[in-house]
Amino acid sequence: MVSFLSEFKRSHFCGDLRAEHIGQEVILFGWVASSRDHGGVIFIDMRDKEGLVQVRFESDTEESYELANQLRSEWCIGIVGQVVSRGSNINDRLPTGEVEVIGKRLEVFSKSKTPPFQIRENTDANEMLRLEYRYLDLRREPLQRALRLRSKVNQATRTYLTQNLFEELETPYLTKSTPEGARDYLVPSRVNPGRFYALPQSPQIFKQLLMVSGFDRYFQIVRCFRDEDLRADRQPEFTQIDMEMSFVTTEDVMRICEGLMKSIFTCAGFEINPPFERISYDEAMRRFGVDAPDLRFGLELVDVTEIAGQSGFQVFEQTVSEGGIVRGIRIPGGSETFSRKMIDELEPFVGIYGAKGLAWAKVNSDGWSGGVSKFFDDEVRTKFETAFEAEPGDLLVMVAAKESVTCAALGNLRKKLGGDLGLIDKEAFRFCWVTDFPMFEYDEAEGRYYAMHHPFTSPRPDQVELLDTNPKEVKAQAYDLVLNGSEIGGGSIRIHQETVQNRVFELLGLSKEEARQKFGFLLDALTYGTPPHGGIAFGMDRLIMLLSRAESIRDVIAFPKTQRAADAMSDAPNLVDPAQLEELHIKVVGVFEEE
């Protein structure tokens, strides 16, 4: 075999052969996708990363025929052969379908057992089985495609950013634990007994320090870690396009990011047209009920609080008098398309988000019917119709609750309806920037503020004084990039003044001592001539998922973890030798495992 590889170098990829190659001798390496004996002629579908081609061994081809006769699926082989025309026998389903290769020489590099599932475009194999045999699942075309796209996106990202004078700088993975928000993954230190490193949730502080150092523009495609309770689309380790720039405004960062997105989408074969629409957080919540609006369809929320407050309907009036709001969605033509049963099913859906009920009414040419119709007189109905711009045949749905519940209920109902009603153009890519987020969220239960973005986010410069008088009202210089209703990136202009940073830490409930203990080095850095700076991070996994139209984030990661944060193939995490733990000065406690 070594002699075969020394003598013969690949001339083409299987999937690249076309009519223009007819007559050429070719050398191919790859796998047997399928084989069949057809009256003394062996036909092989041979596969490599570029695709399939048919190879034929005839009984008069010296010793190769005998060997070819033994070939089974997934054997790894090399062949020397000649490209010939398939004449009128064209296979339309294959890009190589006009040609086939007559095998002259065959080398078997290795045999294969029968795989636990078939290697083909679509599989109905159980996902756990696929993850256990990940190296076989990765032979499937959709995963090959997604990961190769990912490789291309990486290069497009780096090319664009280096052209725009960004330096690629590496930040550490063994860092300090300063838990804010998500849990850290910890790494016990052997050399420093009793102490722990943390794997970074993001390189946030390091990239800010690189700006303090004068690197001017930084980027990195970098792994980040969060020990969160796992959801379907979460992974304990994930990849970010991480960026930071000095001497910039929000507009400067957006312009660079729009160019980056254009480069990435172009390399994936899609045309997009920045600049993207900009929507303030307040407007997004008002019109869409969520801070990551999907602009591919309408069904915008309409505020009818004022009308509802004087509508005569007791439920509405009470909610409004208690400071709640009433908003609704007009579903064009819904009067006919929605059965009573379908409408009834929407109520438990909004219940998930805390809404106590869903008020609805059908607007007919001869008046309203059903639902809450009976509570309103004609005058009130007309006011509603005007507010909703309703037409006969429409279905109106409304939620009355405190603002956060109304927004969440209707925002999610809108997304559901957009999908259910087929209003979403699956081919479209609709971007928007969401801006002017509040600096803080107030947690009523805990009686304290949390940073909406992170504690290093700068307030709007004209609102710095409000930090002392009315923190709730302060808007941040923060921005999210939203694509098709998913947040794909988020960032901010950072605080570059020590006094402001100290004030924000204080509002977040950190004592001076805690602030110094956790972030003293950052506070110090801010006293040595820190440039104004800002940046952003994009979630690479989700971006590739949207670009490749994959259904699961696990389909765009070479070796993903299961929802139990485990590697089903290698069986990580695993039990380790007690001697290893002893060296690390730690002991497992409270675990009883029967192994």
Added chain:
Amino acid sequence: MVSFLSEFKRSHFCGDLRAEHIGQEVILFGWVASSRDHGGVIFIDMRDKEGLVQVRFESDTEESYELANQLRSEWCIGIVGQVVSRGSNINDRLPTGEVEVIGKRLEVFSKSKTPPFQIRENTDANEMLRLEYRYLDLRREPLQRALRLRSKVNQATRTYLTQNLFEELETPYLTKSTPEGARDYLVPSRVNPGRFYALPQSPQIFKQLLMVSGFDRYFQIVRCFRDEDLRADRQPEFTQIDMEMSFVTTEDVMRICEGLMKSIFTCAGFEINPPFERISYDEAMRRFGVDAPDLRFGLELVDVTEIAGQSGFQVFEQTVSEGGIVRGIRIPGGSETFSRKMIDELEPFVGIYGAKGLAWAKVNSDGWSGGVSKFFDDEVRTKFETAFEAEPGDLLVMVAAKESVTCAALGNLRKKLGGDLGLIDKEAFRFCWVTDFPMFEYDEAEGRYYAMHHPFTSPRPDQVELLDTNPKEVKAQAYDLVLNGSEIGGGSIRIHQETVQNRVFELLGLSKEEARQKFGFLLDALTYGTPPHGGIAFGMDRLIMLLSRAESIRDVIAFPKTQRAADAMSDAPNLVDPAQLEELHIKVVGVFEEE
């Protein structure tokens, strides 16, 4: 300030201004490197990542003069000004020295305390202080240069490899602990109590599995982790250029790597000329005493075992009769340049490597003198002279010991002499491939074999049978790339047959059960049509160190760890909240820390 950044965008970098810009209005952002008041004129040396330029504020320049008068070192500023000629007042030491900028408008973004050390090309500040204020140390030109070179090398690497059809694929950081050689860093799992992830020492198995998956060519610039006792040039986390290719021979891998090195060195401004010299491990040990020979100078080792064995000198004869060897180095002209004292100092040096003594003699035109001269008659002396190709004026030094000691002693003595005698061309880059390493090292004390490269390295195909009969003699298909006496990369053709892999595990003392428990998924993968494959990994940190002629590996890493594996700036690793440990089901034991 925001309004300043909104209104004014950087027009040039400070360090880029030249005579051609005279007359232009420019907008600069950067730091005050120094300032001085010179009779009503304020002179500022303003610095950004591209260099320095002089800025002048005159007392008649509106309000800017007053503000400029307050400027101190390391304040972060923006200016609008006009480029003018410095006339005959050229500053030869600055690339911008023909011009200066008359400041029209000045914005102070932030002030700076007096830095703990001066920000300049060379500093005598203590390294611990520099590491504590890393964000300031990184403002120094040598570190800026090294890290920007590193960014360029990254791009050159990726461009070359993607042009050669490599896919950039990401492998996990939370992996399985299978300690072989170095210690793993462990990460306790919260979701899987009592179990641990390991941070990868290299993505070795994952990249092999990607070949099993048919990705054909893989690369990644990837962080790796080893919990080793630290030496001056080691870091707990380090970066590799990691590569793997299917359907290749050793020659194919070398050819690709030579092209990669050419791309990298070209981007750094150096011309190199592959192909590189190839030296077998045996030849390297024989001629240079080490497996990473420095080819920038001579002083090759000469084997004189045969002569020494019948020389009449009892020490030599006994060593040879016991199976030892005698080798030596001819130091041209050393007879005169080496005093008795200098020669005496070499003896303890070779003692470090286990040599019991250093035999020496001066070759004069009228015979030998000093050292061991008196033990040899003329006939033997002539034989030695012939073997060494000695000439009058030379100094001969010899070590007699078992092979490994003789090689280590003379190999390291050769390096020392090369440096001490000024034989090394500091500008030269001399590469060589070292090939045909033994598969195994036999540890006499433990009575077992260790893998010289790693357990996945393929034996030479013509020697597979020797695994059963004489494992010590089996050569591996392994290769190191050596530059100026440092190993900068190492790799191998891998085992792609399950039977061979099992046999190697067995020779390494792994029982069938242990092999399955640790590497079962790899053994399984080898049964599903694995292509022949091989690869290599280059140490990025050391490569950048050689390219940038830095003296410490810490000078080419943005945020390095100290020799205590700590981050002196952020104080990682740190003590963590006991609640964090409780969630992870672990407890610190045997540590008493007074904090």
